[in-house]
Amino acid sequence: MPEPASPARVVELRAVGDVAVNRAEPDSALTLVADELRAGDVTYGNCESTYSERGEPNPHSRGMVRAHPRNAEAYSEAGFDVMSFANNHHLDAGEEAFFDTLTVLAKLGIASCGAGANLTESRRPAIVEANGTRVAFLAYSSILWPGYEATDDSAGATPLRVTTTYEQAELEQPGSPAHIHTTVYPEDLAAMVADVRAAKDVADVVVLAPHWGLHFVPATIAEYETEIAHAAIDAGADLVLGCHQHVVKPIQLYKGKAIFHGLGNFVLDVPTPPNLDSPGIQEMNALFDGYAIGRDPAYPTYPFHPVARRTMIARARIEDGRVTEVGYLPCLINTQGQPAPLTADDPASVEIVEHIAEISARAGFEVPTRRDGDWVVVPLDATVAAGAMSS
Structure with a gap:
């Protein structure tokens, strides 16, 4: 008689977007979703704040995102295993707070990726093992203030820098609206491809976590996002989990792999900024016509547009080292700045x-879904993926 087939090695990855806890009772930030986060064998999020009592505001940024280190304990309590630190806030309070944050995460048992003392360290993947499956996380940032990128001899995030060009839309009409084109620096894209291939040699699944995209507006996808995602998947990446934009973004399928262009805010404690009337913030708000930050007495710690209250917990099922299904659980951020799962x-x-x-349809992506209880499943069938590619 043939021997019975051995049971599949199943690992469930759960992931969220931007998290920055800064409140008197840190554990309250994630209390409504903690059970869902802890249910993952591997749980990921983007660490959008520094955690330190040291440092001064970086003159290159619009403001300083920093919280007391005790706030980071909410992440370990909620079950986070790995976090990206590649974003546009990691050096907001200088190198002291930068290194303090990496130390705090390590002491809490949370692996970090995408940032380090130099470019070699920042490019190193965070590898988490669960049920005999090794999952590698590589994080990068295309959203960078001057000096925020890691170099051979300076701390920062792994860069995926982008060139922007503007093409006159109507050739005979000077001053007409422009077509905007974005292209990744070739050397940065080549380095990312090399990182993915190297990670695939030592891990079963490779997750790319880019900090990218146009913030605040829901449907717009910059050209460079697809350039990065497709190059990563062609090199062996199995899943792309984007963040930064402060709103959920479209989902794309490519070669049977899922690209979450933006997981949205998850917890972003931002008591109404004292610099809300500063020229930099006013300029940003004017560019995005009310979608950016503002004052809402009903949401005292979450000064974002109502569309930014929509968020999710992404899920990927990994069987025998292969991602076989992805999906998400819709969540809504309440007046206390807490994400709450929805039935x-x-x-x-x-x-x-x-x-x-x-x-997703407005962005040109065909993404069929089905319900699985409270969750939404995105099929990864090869035929479906091919259809999405041609859209």
């Missing part, structure tokens, strides 16, 4: 699912 029959859940389908 399938909640009108807010229906709105979020319809919103993600609508913005």
Whole structure:
């Protein structure tokens, strides 16, 4: 008789977008979603704040995102295993707070990726093992203030720098609106491809975590995002988890692999900024016509547009070292700045699912979905993926 087949090695990855806890009772930030986060065998998020009592505001940034180190304990309590630190806030309070944050995460048992004392360290993947499966995380930032990128001899994030060009839309009309084109620096793209290939040699699954995209506006995808994602998948990446934009973004399929262009805010404690009336913030708000930050007494620690209250927990099922299914659980950020999971029959859940389908279609991505209880499943069938590629 043939021997019975051995059971599959199954690992569930759960992931969220930007997290920056800064409140009197840190554990309250994630209390409504902690069970869902801890249910993952591997849980990931983007660390959007520094955690330190040291440092001064970096003159290159719009402001300083920094919190007391005790706030980071909320991440370990909620079950985070790995976090990216490649973003546009990691050097907001200088190198002292930068290194303090990496130390705090390490002491909490949370692996970090995407930032380090130099470029070699920042390019090193964070590898988490669960049920005999090794999952490698590589993080990069295309959203960088001057000096925020890691170099051979300076601390920072792994850069995926981008060139922007503007093409006059109507040839005979000077001053007409421009077509905007974005292209990744060839040397940065080549380095990322090499990193993915090297990580694939030592891990079963490779997750790319880019900090990218146009913030605040829901459906717009910059050209360079697809350039990065496709290059990473062609090199062996199995999943792309984007963040930065402060709103959920479209989902794309490519060669049977999922690209979450933006997981949205998850916890972003931002008591109404004292510099809300500064020229830099006013300029940003004017560019995005109300989608950026503002004052809302009902949301005292979350001064974002109502569309930014829609968020998700992404999920990937990994069987025998291969991602076989992805999906997401719709969540809504409440007046206390807490993400709360939604049931399938909640009108807010229906709105979020319809919103993600609508913005994905507007971006040109065909992404069929189905319900699995409260979760939404995105099929990774090869035929479906090919259709999405041709859209």
